[in-house]
Ligand SMILES: NC(=O)C1=CN([C@@H]2O[C@H](COP(=O)(O)OP(=O)(O)OC[C@H]3O[C@@H](n4cnc5c(N)ncnc54)[C@H](OP(=O)(O)O)[C@@H]3O)[C@@H](O)[C@H]2O)C=CC1
């Protein structure tokens with residue numbers, strides 16, 4: 015019988031243990047990269063076959079009785095795997111097995127940050143790795159390597175990284191000591207992204223650190239997308255793990271339309287199996303996005319309401335109170351629809367709207383998300399409003415226009431704001447508008463999901479609300495950031511002898527309820543990638559489905575050179591967004607007096 019237990023230090027993801035001799039992270043299916051030497055339980059170990067691609071050799075402790083299981087496809091049912099134990103291993107594989115020293119075990123994990131000198135690496139990746147180390151979540155034998163073209167010594171990398179490390183607010187003890195320990199595990203290798211030779215040198219340095227242990231290697235591609243393929247090619251050909259897993263985290267953007275995304279996937283798959291590719295969308299690692307399924311599937315009161323029968327509309331809102339400062343060069347060839355909507359907001363939508371998955375397994379969840387995406391109508395130009403911020407002076411401060419950025423052309427039409435109405439053509443959501451709004455240089459920074467429920471039929475208290483029934487709408491708000499919260503707007507009697515109603519909030523404010531600091535999304539996602547948990551990463555068919563929804567409208571906007579509606583820096587965005595919502599009888603929930 016399989017039992018569900020949680021990791022002793024970091025209980026972020028459950029793993030299954032099995033009282034039979036086979037022990038795997040997930041029970042029903044096994045992937046090549048999830049097989050570790052110890053996967054076959056006490057008295058046995060396993061290796062990747064030298065002679066048969068995609069096969070593994072299972073051996074007894076002394077290496078004597080070796081059997082080959084072949085082939086291991088992307089996902090192999092456990093049953094097939096155990097049946098395969100009957101095959102006899104080739105002489106070469108037997109020799110390899112006999113030479114393998116299981117006692118050198120205590121496998122190692124090396125994390126190579128490719129593009130270590132960059133913004134994301136400094137701002138997010140190194141701090142997240144340190145936080146994991148601080149929490150005791152990294153394996154005993156781990157090393158962090160920075161890789162980039164910039165010339166740096168190990169000591170210089172450590173100095174650079176140390177400037178961005180912080181300790182958890184609630185646990186400052188030993189912080190300096192922990193930082194020191196962590197930094198001592200950080201190394202740097204200077205190299206070109208398209209040089210197999212340079213990655214070969216990295217391989218040597220990794221081997222030194224691995225000291226003969228089973229090597230597991232994670233490469234984080236924190237580089238511009240035009241060099242993804244070169245880096246993947248060189249890393250996989252010259253620096254793959256010899257006897258453990260090799261995984262690659264790929265940052266967005268995953269292409270800029272259906273064609274380029276498919277081409278990127280095809281190119282990646284020349285060097286990697288799908289189960290080695292971890293396409294990151296950091297919004298999936300945010301606490302309240304992770305909590306969406308729990309809220310819905312573990313509370314009886316919500317799931318029955320989760321359909322067109324009770325929900326009038328759903329709003330997915332992202333806003334930032336700063337412009338593209340510093341990232342204009344990247345942003346100008348993508349725009350807000352590709353930067354935020356096609357990935358972060360659409361992923362949240364899919365999680366929000368999916369049917370109950372068969373289990374919490376990555377594949378079961380991703381299967382349900384794909385179904386939602388494939389049930390959606392491709393977005394029409396009529397259902398989109400685009401905007402771009404212009405300069406605005408407030409008091410003595412003048413805020414720049416988008417096109418004031420030196421890396422952006424003066425006549426750029428790239429949208430920095432967009433609002434869109436999307437629809438899911440399935441029985442649960444037929445006719446319910448899913449409205450998205452995303453913008454930079456707006457009046458506040460916020461990401462939230464708003465669920466507006468239908469009006470109460472024949473409401474006894476209608477007279478008390480007057481004609482504005484929207485005032486009385488129940489609204490569930492999941493505030494992803496900042497000040498994480500879940501609150502439900504309800505109508506309530508104002509205490510007293512009269513009969514006056516008001517709108518009150520049933521409020522779960524995280525800071526008030528939980529004393530623990532919320533981990534950064536990158537911490538959760540890095541830990542998952544190290545543990546081989548794919549639930550929060552994007553599968554290639556999800557990506558295809560996501561691009562199919564947005565590609566036609568993106569092409570039309572570009573081909574027809576649609577001019578964006580200009581809005582002042584720091585404002586609430588173009589008024590066109592209100593007309594779009596009004597067309598579907600919706601009022602944006604974030605614009606009312608009480609939000
Ligand atoms: N920054 C952010 O907030 C976010 C970034 N991302 C994505 O993460 C990835 C990394 O982002 P970010 O750190 O901002 O990127 P950077 O522009 O800072 O690039 C990272 C590193 O890549 C190298 N590099 C930059 N341009 C080139 C080039 N044209 N050719 C070869 N190497 C180059 C540089 O290192 P060196 O010169 O030393 O080799 C640089 O330090 C990108 O794919 C980005 O889209 C995703 C979400 C948020």
Ligand SMILES: O=C1O[C@H](COP(=O)(O)O)[C@@H](O)[C@H](O)[C@H]1O
Pocket residue numbers: 296334353461
């Ligand atoms: O992916 C991106 O996300 C950031 C916003 O992330 P957050 O975690 O700070 O909300 C956004 O600024 C950037 O443009 C985009 O590429």
